[in-house]
Amino acid sequence: MGAVFTEFATHDVRFPTSRDLDGSDAMNVDPDYSAAYLVLGTDAGDGLEGHGFVFTIGRGNDVQRAAIEALAPYVLGRAVDAVLEDLGGMWRELVYDAQLRWLGPEKGVMHMAIGAVINALWDLRAKRAGLPLWQLLGELSPEALVDLVDFRYLTDALTRDEALELLRASVPGREERAAALRERGYPAYTTSPGWLGYSDEKLVRLAREAVAAGFRQIKLKVGADVDDDVRRFALARAAVGEDVRIAVDANQRWDVADAVASIERLREFVPWWVEEPTAPDDVLAHAAIRRAVSPVRIATGEHAHSRVLFKQLLQAEAIDVLQLDSTRVAGVNENIAILLLAAKFGVPVCPHAGGVGLCELVQHLSMFDYVAVSATVADRTIEYVDHLHEHFLDPVRIVDGAYAAPAAPGFSAQMRDESILRYTFPGGAEWAEGAAS
Amino acid sequence: MGAVFTEFATHDVRFPTSRDLDGSDAMNVDPDYSAAYLVLGTDAGDGLEGHGFVFTIGRGNDVQRAAIEALAPYVLGRAVDAVLEDLGGMWRELVYDAQLRWLGPEKGVMHMAIGAVINALWDLRAKRAGLPLWQLLGELSPEALVDLVDFRYLTDALTRDEALELLRASVPGREERAAALRERGYPAYTTSPGWLGYSDEKLVRLAREAVAAGFRQIKLKVGADVDDDVRRFALARAAVGEDVRIAVDANQRWDVADAVASIERLREFVPWWVEEPTAPDDVLAHAAIRRAVSPVRIATGEHAHSRVLFKQLLQAEAIDVLQLDSTRVAGVNENIAILLLAAKFGVPVCPHAGGVGLCELVQHLSMFDYVAVSATVADRTIEYVDHLHEHFLDPVRIVDGAYAAPAAPGFSAQMRDESILRYTFPGGAEWAEGAAS
Numbered sequence: 001m002g003a004v005f006t007e008f009a010t011h012d013v014r015f016p017t018s019r020d021l022d023g024s025d026a027m028n029v030d031p032d033y034s035a036a037y038l039v040l041g042t043d044a045g046d047g048l049e050g051h052g053f054v055f056t057i058g059r060g061n062d063v064q065r066a067a068i069e070a071l072a073p074y075v076l077g078r079a080v081d082a083v084l085e086d087l088g089g090m091w092r093e094l095v096y097d098a099q100l101r102w103l104g105p106e107k108g109v110m111h112m113a114i115g116a117v118i119n120a121l122w123d124l125r126a127k128r129a130g131l132p133l134w135q136l137l138g139e140l141s142p143e144a145l146v147d148l149v150d151f152r153y154l155t156d157a158l159t160r161d162e163a164l165e166l167l168r169a170s171v172p173g174r175e176e177r178a179a180a181l182r183e184r185g186y187p188a189y190t191t192s193p194g195w196l197g198y199s200d201e202k203l204v205r206l207a208r209e210a211v212a213a214g215f216r217q218i219k220l221k222v223g224a225d226v227d228d229d230v231r232r233f234a235l236a237r238a239a240v241g242e243d244v245r246i247a248v249d250a251n252q253r254w255d256v257a258d259a260v261a262s263i264e265r266l267r268e269f270v271p272w273w274v275e276e277p278t279a280p281d282d283v284l285a286h287a288a289i290r291r292a293v294s295p296v297r298i299a300t301g302e303h304a305h306s307r308v309l310f311k312q313l314l315q316a317e318a319i320d321v322l323q324l325d326s327t328r329v330a331g332v333n334e335n336i337a338i339l340l341l342a343a344k345f346g347v348p349v350c351p352h353a354g355g356v357g358l359c360e361l362v363q364h365l366s367m368f369d370y371v372a373v374s375a376t377v378a379d380r381t382i383e384y385v386d387h388l389h390e391h392f393l394d395p396v397r398i399v400d401g402a403y404a405a406p407a408a409p410g411f412s413a414q415m416r417d418e419s420i421l422r423y424t425f426p427g428g429a430e431w432a433e434g435a436a437s
Numbered sequence: 438m439g440a441v442f443t444e445f446a447t448h449d450v451r452f453p454t455s456r457d458l459d460g461s462d463a464m465n466v467d468p469d470y471s472a473a474y475l476v477l478g479t480d481a482g483d484g485l486e487g488h489g490f491v492f493t494i495g496r497g498n499d500v501q502r503a504a505i506e507a508l509a510p511y512v513l514g515r516a517v518d519a520v521l522e523d524l525g526g527m528w529r530e531l532v533y534d535a536q537l538r539w540l541g542p543e544k545g546v547m548h549m550a551i552g553a554v555i556n557a558l559w560d561l562r563a564k565r566a567g568l569p570l571w572q573l574l575g576e577l578s579p580e581a582l583v584d585l586v587d588f589r590y591l592t593d594a595l596t597r598d599e600a601l602e603l604l605r606a607s608v609p610g611r612e613e614r615a616a617a618l619r620e621r622g623y624p625a626y627t628t629s630p631g632w633l634g635y636s637d638e639k640l641v642r643l644a645r646e647a648v649a650a651g652f653r654q655i656k657l658k659v660g661a662d663v664d665d666d667v668r669r670f671a672l673a674r675a676a677v678g679e680d681v682r683i684a685v686d687a688n689q690r691w692d693v694a695d696a697v698a699s700i701e702r703l704r705e706f707v708p709w710w711v712e713e714p715t716a717p718d719d720v721l722a723h724a725a726i727r728r729a730v731s732p733v734r735i736a737t738g739e740h741a742h743s744r745v746l747f748k749q750l751l752q753a754e755a756i757d758v759l760q761l762d763s764t765r766v767a768g769v770n771e772n773i774a775i776l777l778l779a780a781k782f783g784v785p786v787c788p789h790a791g792g793v794g795l796c797e798l799v800q801h802l803s804m805f806d807y808v809a810v811s812a813t814v815a816d817r818t819i820e821y822v823d824h825l826h827e828h829f830l831d832p833v834r835i836v837d838g839a840y841a842a843p844a845a846p847g848f849s850a851q852m853r854d855e856s857i858l859r860y861t862f863p864g865g866a867e868w869a870e871g872a873a874s
Contacts, residue, residue, distance in 0.1 A: 021693060021824065027538065028535055028536075028539065030534065030535055031534045031535070057536050059507065059534065059540045060507055060539070063500070063504045063540065066503040070496065070499065072499050097495060097496065098465055098466045099465075099467070099468065099469065099494050099496035103497045103500065103501065103545060104545055105717065106716075107545045108541055108544045108548070109500065109540050109545050109547055110500065112540075117774075153716040153722070155692045192503060244794035245577060252542070255589065255593060257592065257593065279543075279590040280542065281718070281743075281745060281746065282651055282745050282749065283720060283749060285590070285593060288593065305544060306718075308716045309718065312720060317720060318465045318698075349790075385459045
């Protein structure tokens, strides 16, 4: 008998980031960065666990945890080898549960819960293989990769055969690109200077520090008040000069007409992209805004709930930059589908990150993309925010404005035991003390 | 001091419908029709409660219940009069909770939970007014109605002023239309004959019975196997003749090319509409299918997660029939927005119903639409399924193929206490006995 899954433990972990307005933007005014966290254990006796989570911003993290718990019957008691060898099959089992599917389908709390399970399984598979996830994925054959992807609802834009062709075209050079990643890392940009809750002085100081640290792109939050946006953008542009890219992020604040008018005001400061101008699932509005403000570039994706939405954003020519997120969709498998769609349409992927652990996870996806899918880093960059990395066993390392390639086995997903304990809500010491004070 | 909310009680209620394959279709193969159920109580001493729920199909009903529970702090302790007088404001408070919003935004489990709370508040408001909800809504001024609607993300298709104009145009004749509803009811069609799990004989028998009972439209489930679909459609057409409309429902089974090919096969039997041909949030795919199969009519909406998605379906000319659902979006307020959008685009609304209590709720929305919004029943019809009505205090009544206008105060949402008790999962007698046998 081979090993079976014997543990499916969930945790409600919350960091009190709202105390300092870290992470504040026009829609998310007081986030407590949180993780609905999952640990998968086996009886293999190898000491290896699979870790995964959904990032949330506080209230509702308990609901997200309950959704992950609902998936325990799909894992507990199952044979580890069989599950890990067919993660494409496991993805379909979870996504097509004929009763749970009603709660989406393929969106929101239940879909993200599937992502946590799938990502935890990938973490375990990579640990067992002794490889960082990006490298494990980058060594899979094109056939094995397309087996991970569910092409249902995608075939009007991307068929399995087209995906195979794309992947086969990128097989030559895989090793060279992996070596380049180990040497130079993957380009990063930073949002740390630009949170709405920060003063002008803090914004300027952090922008200068970012450039001094090697970043060639920063990002500012906009959308609460356009006069404030103009003033802050002008200050940032003066602080970093013409050669550093500045993206702006409206966090869904505008309707179409507002977006067009606001972007006209911001245009003189040369935004590298305008992110989330409106409702994240409004494909047609993004397309209308993009047509109206061209050549200003439009980005979105951190709240795009499935591969079907990304497909439409690409088909409608609604975006110039695709911002996938590691815990918004149903895990690694669905993000591979999204990377393939982006490659098919020739749109660069610049992932959303920050929060808790999103940088740790998503670096693996971009590095895999470079090795085995798009085979380029041109105009690609991963968001970086310097919050909360100390809680992870294998935190991201930024070297000269780039993500250093992870070398440890796994998905870099594992949070420190003492952090889980301290920040568990509401019983952990951090919250119990906060309640007492 | 006025009354405050003192009770926010939730229940996980599940009916074992999978035992008989009632409700089986190509995607939903073994549903246990369920309700994540909410009761709001006050200290007013009038004995009135607000009842609301989210319909689910079994597993995950506990997750849905947890999401409703997360909203208790928005209700408990609040002044009843103030909340009920400004349900537009309450809707915005719930939808724009800066932390919970991350879990959607505006989709899935968390959004449906808001719907349960909003609908329960409307139930209470209508009971306090001594009116059935359709009549209460139908007597509100155009100004009061637009105050209930959040026009954010809608203004590229429908502004507040345009909505006001629409509603004002329908003020004349409100009383006559309400009287007509009391006299003749609102047209219904029935899905009872067409579940995939039924034998050909049962299909034919139930189709004939439906016509004999006065229905002028029935619906068949398709999408599992196209040869079966053709055979069953031919049998149904032969059973009911040319004059009875037969809609078909693919429950999201097809990609674009499959949908077009399958609809070509079914075309000779004259489908009145083809419902959910593909992924419910794939606006562009619905539009592509509609263009390809025209003049066959395309319907969707029971899984459309928000007003923003309905807006896009209308803008893209993707649908001929809009099928809103009473518990999929964030309650009455959002459905008023959707009715206004449909009226603006001139698309008939034929709501999804069935399940548990969906017929009870949605009849109020269609009747309100007739009285105060579209002012027509032309090509409008509400789905009817004859399951589980006996569990409600004020069950729907079908008379000669039409929904009789409800006369009891409220939203017809209240389930019998003894039903809640018996079908509570997993502790209720129905489930405890099932486990024992």
